[in-house]
Amino acid sequence: MNQTIAEKLRADARIAQAKKLLESAAAEYRDQICEIRPPNPHLVAEYKSMLDRLAVARGGAPYFPFIGSGLGNGPFVELADGSVKLDFIVGIGVHGMGHSHPAMLASTVDAAMEDTIMQGNLQQNAPSLTMAERLIELGNRHGAQLAHCLLSTSGAMANENSLKIAFHNRFPASRVICIDNCFAGRSLALAQLTDRPAYRTGLPKTLDVDFIPMFHPADPKGTTAGALSTLKKLLERHPGEYACLWLELVAGEGGYYPGTPEYFEGLCKICHEHKVLIIFDEVQTFTRLSQPYAFQHFGLDKYADIVTIGKITQVCATLYREELKPKGPILSQTFTGATASILAGLAVLNELESKRCFGNDGWNMERASFFKSRMEKLAQQYPTKISGPYGEGMMMAFQAGSGDGEQAKKAIFDLYEAGLMGFVAGSNPTRIRFLPSPAVVTKEHLSLACDIIEEVICKR
């Protein structure tokens, strides 16, 4: 009586049966993908031709000669040439449950039973509401006061929305403060926040952005004091002109440099005294540290004015405080996310919480400390070959040799050839980073990765 027709459809036993049938078929094949494998010689020529065509179609070769077959198992992924890699970069931190997870399949079937592929401004179904409320609830667990959550389809769009909210609320302030090494995304505005001149080649200047020094563990006191004094100078030089301070709590693309609570607290406090809003860009950090949000990990809840997330949640979002709610129609989109993305994102969050990824002794930190101790041993054993590890939680990195860019790239490709996928981060030094899937990666997988690093980087 009190059910919609859609609810009756979702409760129909045939849907559950279909899901079971699909999962049992998928499991049969998925389970065959459980170790690193070389390519199937019969598929090599066709694979090469696909790669060549891909390079033409997309206007350049992809970074790795990678085309997925469409099937994997946890951290293992099968390529279209039949080879299997241990995927520790997961599309740059996106596949939180690894490859071909049963919960991902189930949520995609649920999405297929919804009436629309995409949700958006005029088409909000219950999954959008569930996701927005879930992200707000997770964000406010330790005292932050995030009232609203706007979904979007990319980290860049979530970040654009966050900038708009900040400027709108601090008009006519038009400047932004960032930390050295910042990366914020690929839109015209965000290219200005990104501390990589090459990423702005040929692009017009769209915003005034000033940079302050990053925290460095080699000189915690000096770098913290340096950042605070630069911030104070900027605020004196441009009084009333700054709308926001942009913080990536672990610099991602910049090289996996976490700050400390003291470093961030000092900056945030001064900014709040000057009515400068704090934006936490958590597109890469979200769910990878001891708490769902990195600002919770660093104890910065009271400074969370605007927060953006993305990647692992499959759909991205901008969260903000009540008093920052825009007074004009500055935020709107045809698409806020695919139904499948939103449901899969919810499945990722469920999985991360049920696996107890969070907490000081949760999976994330436990696995991070396991990786750290293995890598520290390697660094001691082969001091000229590797150093580190660096990063925080499930954002892991190390340095090969001197950290020279070409050497790092060569190391990445040698690891790839040996079956381990990572990626570079930062410059001077360039590090090698991993973003393993938090919900599925085990100590055995981490151990296997360390064995490959030893074989490929340390022993050669």
Ligand SMILES: Cc1ncc(COP(=O)(O)O)c(C=O)c1O
């Ligand atoms: C910290 C950070 N912000 C923003 C972005 C941009 O996200 P997207 O590529 O989804 O637009 C990224 C992507 O790597 C990121 O790491």
